[in-house]
Amino acid sequence: MVPFVSVENMMRLVHHIGVETVLAELTDVIEADFRRWDSFDKTPRVASHSREGVIELMPIADGSTYSFKYVNGHPRNVVDGLQTVTAFGLLAEVATGYPVLLTEMTILTALRTAATSAMATRHLVPKGARTLALIGNGAQAEFQALALKAVCGIETVRLYDTDPSATEKVVANLATSGLGIVACSSAQQAVEGAQVVTTCTADKQFATVLTDNMVGAGIHINAIGGDCPGKTELHRDILQRADVFVEYPPQTRVEGEIQQMPADFPVTELWKVVAGTAPGRRDPRQITLFDGVGFAIEDFSALRYVRDRLAGTDFYQTLDLIADPDDPRDLFGMLQRAKN
């Protein structure tokens, strides 16, 4: 029997621990796994593209644990009242191939994406940063705000979205968060006075959410929304001026902001900064850019975190997912006996 965490149980688990605590703990477990980067068997995700969107499988394993995530990206879903991104995932034992956890990952992906931004930000942000600009106020926005509050000491969030009702949603959802909230009427206005800018817009196009003139010295940018071929958020002039940090270069060069740049465009692997073998921010006036696309290790970390945190709770059901005859060679006998 395989433990299964439903959407409802995931929400119960998150509230049982506390949202900000989950975000802070996830940041730490992802960082611990990034530090042992070389112990993972990494492959770019396997994508099935269609006119409407993409369905991806993101497998990864270390010597003892295997995980994969199923995730879709369908920007037009929102028109029909459906989620743009939904996901579920699985942990299995490498030694036996048997699944040990199946869980919803729509909520968990939102949490781990924000935690990954927080991890990048805490290594790259200029000292004393207290203000975040959030461009794109969709499903990822509140998670980004709370992760950067919990992990990086952000106190004020400046919001902008092309759709004012999206901004109103975030204002309402964060009203009791303890964060100062400023709704802005342009991206230009939102970035004023912010030391950290997170872009997390959803449109599948080559967009220009930030132009070069909006980005001053000493800023850290998390560019989260540009995460598949044909979907970017930043003007390429920003990439020219910034030092760019990425998760897994073979994947980011295809999916990230740097798909706009030549194949040899210089990037730094974020795991090396985390591990202390590559410099992060070297200068208070430097522009640092985390070109985040989401990598399988982050899901692996999140799945293991959920598994650890489930222990001793009742926030799961068990599923009869794997046939388990008494004699493993006697699958047919098991089927036959079930007839009676």
Add this chain to the structure above:
Amino acid sequence: MVPFVSVENMMRLVHHIGVETVLAELTDVIEADFRRWDSFDKTPRVASHSREGVIELMPIADGSTYSFKYVNGHPRNVVDGLQTVTAFGLLAEVATGYPVLLTEMTILTALRTAATSAMATRHLVPKGARTLALIGNGAQAEFQALALKAVCGIETVRLYDTDPSATEKVVANLATSGLGIVACSSAQQAVEGAQVVTTCTADKQFATVLTDNMVGAGIHINAIGGDCPGKTELHRDILQRADVFVEYPPQTRVEGEIQQMPADFPVTELWKVVAGTAPGRRDPRQITLFDGVGFAIEDFSALRYVRDRLAGTDFYQTLDLIADPDDPRDLFGMLQRAKN
């Protein structure tokens, strides 16, 4: 909510329809999908190899439906009373990326593997074949026997396994099947008088289950057990004398019996035989060999079959797998409201 078919419900569904009817219907739905081969977006499976075995993801899609299967292969599992091969799978809508079916696939894989052998056999077998030799009497054996009975008119099965208790298991399980059963003490003895030979052994090694001298003219062989790098069943001399039929050459050249042969070893794609654009058996004395490794289209067909056959039954539960907030951008609001 996503319909989920547990192991127990899969067994109920199979008995509700009847095992042989399922095998015959599966053969037809797989054949229908093989006939429209070009309408699928095909990729070789994504394998994560370890010392103990392999975990694979097998995705595939046509214009409207996406499927993937998770399947492991751990030959040593049997020592610990675990299944060598376990699996589960998913169907999703291409247009939205939303899952529409999650199901156990350990039993379903056994059924579709046998149905695929039956499909190959009915196109390649010499006329009037009534006797099957089954070398390897593990978890796949009974399914092969019943599929070839239901689809190809096999009346007698001659059994051999290096472990006599495996043969005894099959003898007992097929006692009331209507098949004539002959337990043999060697592979040589088993193939005597058989027009069809299926090899389905489990050891991960370069084995020689059949040697050249055992294979006479006019035989059809289903070589099912050799299905990953380092795992083969036939002596290469047999491959030299036979006409070899495969599912998807880029996968079979890595995983099948023909991994022993040069990269340009001639093969015929089975779908072309099914579609009538390539010859199958041309001569009663010809040796035909289906070098089956299992391909994602077969799982796609099986998943769609289960989905169709579930309609109007109660052989499933529903799983709260995908978060579905009223406003798709308000994932955080949904989480927040769950607190109360």
